[in-house]
Amino acid sequence: MxxxxxxxxxxxxxxxxxxxxxxxxxxxxxxxxxxxxxxxxxxxxxxxxxxxxxxxxxxxxxxxxxxxxxxxxxxxxxxxxxxxxxxxxxxxxxxxxxxxxxxxxxxxxxxxxxxxxxxxxxxxxxxxxxxxxxxxxxxxxxxxxxxxxxxxxxxxxxxxxxxxxxxxxxxxxxxxxxxxxxxxxxxxxxxxYTSLFIPLFNKLTPLQDGSLKEAITQYSKGVDFPLNNIFVIDGSKRSSKANAFFSGLGKKKKVVLYDTLIDNHSEEELVAVLAHEVGHYKxxxxxxxxxxxxxxxxxxxxxxxxxxxxxxxxxxxxxxxxxxxxxxxxxxxxxxxxxxxxxxxxxxxxxxxxxxxxxxxxxxxxxxxxxxxxxxxxxxxxxxxxxxxxxxxxxxxxxxxxxxxxxxxxxx
Known part of the structure; x- marks a missing residue:
């Protein structure tokens, strides 16, 4: 041509x-x-x-x-x-x-x-x-x-x-x-991504001890999914929209929950969302x-x-x-x-x-x-x-x- x-x-x-x-x-x-x-x-x-x-x-x-x-x-x-x-x-x-x-x-x-x-x-x-x-x-x-x-x-x-x-x-x-x-x-x-890039724009904090973390930990153990890295991101800093995502491989794997997601959903719903993310990994x-x-x-x-x-x-x-x-x-x-x-x-x-x-x-x-x-x-x-x-x-x-x-x- x-x-x-x-x-x-x-x-x-x-x-x-x-x-x-x-x-x-x-x-x-x-x-x-x-x-x-x-x-x-x-x-x-x-x-x-x-x-x-x-x-x-x-x-x-x-x-x-x-x-x-x-x-x-x-x-x-x-x-x-x-x-x-x-x-x-x-x-x-x-x-x-x-x-x-x-x-x-x-x-x-x-x-x-x-x-x-x-x-x-x-x-x-x-x-x-x-x-x-x-x-x-x-x-x-x-x-x-x-x-x-x-x-x-x-x-x-x-x-x-x-x-x-x-x-x-x-x-x-x-x-x-x-x-x-x-x-x-x-x-x-x-x-x-979560350890180097997200902190440049958002604040990531470990999920505080409490009933939600206990429910997530209990579910994770039940499906043989060792998970120590559960973080909350301050998504409300920019939007009221909610989300959750899974990132990383091996020991670097992390689950990140938007604070807006936590605010608007029950513990059962949040564990269900986590179960979905675990499904992707499994x-x-x-x-x-x-x-x-x-x-x-x-x-x-x-x-x-x-x-x-x-x-x-x-x-x-x-x-x-x-x-x-x-x-x-x-x-x-x-x-x-x-x-x-x-x-x-x-x-x-x-x-x-x-x-x-x-x-x-x-x-x-x-x-x-x-x-x-x-x-x-x-x-x-x-x-x-x-x-x-x-x-x-x-x-x-x-x-x-x-x-x-x-x-x-x-x-x-």
Missing amino acids: DSDQILYLIIGITVFDFVFNKVLGILNNKSSKQPIPASLEGIYDEEKYAQSQRYQRTVFRFSLISSTFSFLVMLAMLWFGVFGWLDGIVRSLAPMEYLASLYFFGILFFASDLMGIPFDLYGTFVIEEKFGFNKMTWKTYVIDKIKGWLLILIIGGLIAAIFIFLVAFFEQNFWIYFWMVAAAFMIFINLF KKHIIWSMILSVAQIGFMLWVLSQMIFSTEVSWALGANSTSVHINVLAFGILFSPISTVIGILMNLLSRKNEYEADEYAVKTYKREPLITALKKLTSDNLGNLTPHPAYVFVNYSHPSLKQRIEAMEAVK
Whole structure:
């Protein structure tokens, strides 16, 4: 393919991706207007369900505006060769060709992030505030943003520098060595996420001694799950929404409960949520998800290696010569249809894992507390009770609430 054909292909994929996601969003938005399913009655009263539907509509409309803005900016940059123009600027500033790649990615990241700040502020301090979710102060927002930028500069810059070095040194075989780096980084993050990264933004405190800790410890011993690291995170610092998650491997494994989750749920419900997380561990979902993610990265890097030195791809985006960073950017767009298919397959697997974790919790603990906990979480977060099946199929990593409850009720 010549450079013009590649440009048209890139633009075509960008347009298709936007239209595909907007159609799914419109279907899901319409689906959210349905009455409460009979099996889910009691989660909302009439007034709160109307509020939930308003929240879903408001979020969708805002996402439509923000994503359309991003789409139009990207189209303009592709059509008018802005990426090629930026490539020329960074090459004139950089003493070395591959240092230009660092400048290029850095400028694009910060420009994109700065453009997104007004939308982020509106979403947080207007929409989330209006519906009673936002607990973040302006000070916290600014500090979070600065910390995030510093992390990107340090960690992102280091990874980008390693990538560029490996491309320069090993050329087309770079993907093998960077795959190793990426795999090691993923394992490192999984092991140390809660101990190194979360404390930069949130306060983690060990769960205090008491009846809840005793109930959790008793359940854990009953299913042969040695757990000493139970932490509470101050999620209420930013939002009233609740969550819980499991992190780490081996002795580094930790269960983290949001303080909002503890405040709004009974002890039985909290143990049931923990039982679900233990189910993921017992079924080896975390390890298999990591293995598949590493395999996915390897495949993606191999595909990238086939086009990273393509002169035609560089020309397609307006560069005057072969440009590694331009080609990486083009690859991100060209790979998106494959990425979408992979994402759908990973979501299918993720939903299967959620069913299995629910089943484990039902069999090793109790059915009703977990169902009640999920209903409360949905109600407190103004969740959509009637998502469109196509939207669930493509985007949901968890089954819908209705599907989860029906599956749990069918467990013998």
